[in-house]
Amino acid sequence: MLKINKFAHEPAELSAWKALENEDWQPTYDVLGGEPNRLLRLALVSEQGGVCCYCNRLIAGPAGAFEQGTFHIEHFRPQHPFTALELDYQNLHASCNDEGKKRRHCGAAKADWFNEELTLSPLTDDSQRFRYGEDGSIFGVNDPAVETTIKKLALDHPRLVEERQAQIAGKLDAGFIVAATDDELITMYRAHQQQVSGLHEPFAMAIMQRIADLLPVSVRETL
Numbered sequence: 001m002l003k004i005n006k007f008a009h010e011p012a013e014l015s016a017w018k019a020l021e022n023e024d025w026q027p028t029y030d031v032l033g034g035e036p037n038r039l040l041r042l043a044l045v046s047e048q049g050g051v052c053c054y055c056n057r058l059i060a061g062p063a064g065a066f067e068q069g070t071f072h073i074e075h076f077r078p079q080h081p082f083t084a085l086e087l088d089y090q091n092l093h094a095s096c097n098d099e100g101k102k103r104r105h106c107g108a109a110k111a112d113w114f115n116e117e118l119t120l121s122p123l124t125d126d127s128q129r130f131r132y133g134e135d136g137s138i139f140g141v142n143d144p145a146v147e148t149t150i151k152k153l154a155l156d157h158p159r160l161v162e163e164r165q166a167q168i169a170g171k172l173d174a175g176f177i178v179a180a181t182d183d184e185l186i187t188m189y190r191a192h193q194q195q196v197s198g199l200h201e202p203f204a205m206a207i208m209q210r211i212a213d214l215l216p217v218s219v220r221e222t223l
Contacts, residue, residue: 007047014040048200051202051204054105055105057160059094072096093122106155109153132205132206136161136165136167138156172207177214
């Protein structure tokens, strides 16, 4: 799970819309629409480099229209019972849509579940607590918070495992692993820390972890 660095401020249009509050009308998430909603979606998916806040799968729309991607606005602390946070920018992220029987994971699977001790936040760097196998699996090591977050968000959904495996295999095929030097692996690792045209590589953290595992411990510790 990549750490999200939130933009310093929410979209100005969203702030202006919320400032319209009066005795007869209060801004709520359920009535958010139009340009404030579009720009909020754009801000959230952009600050995440176009990937889901939980699984890091690509969810952004095409260049110039990231906000048109296949995602929903996720409330880290659910709207119920955290109604006061439903328009709090720090509580909002972009996460995978619910596709029913085809796939339901990340925010769609999490729904209204929240536990202050066990729900890991994408605003915190917990990247080393999650482990990824070359087969696309994801797991924790004697870490109840990681194990619970994986289960509740279905981060081990078969479709996600399959997609992670394909992404890892596409970057780290057997021939490359045999021939690659430490410098080449480090360069690849660094490249996956960066965005290209505003986008992270899908499942970048899983790929970076697999790259790091190929390096000597002394080198790995300097990454």
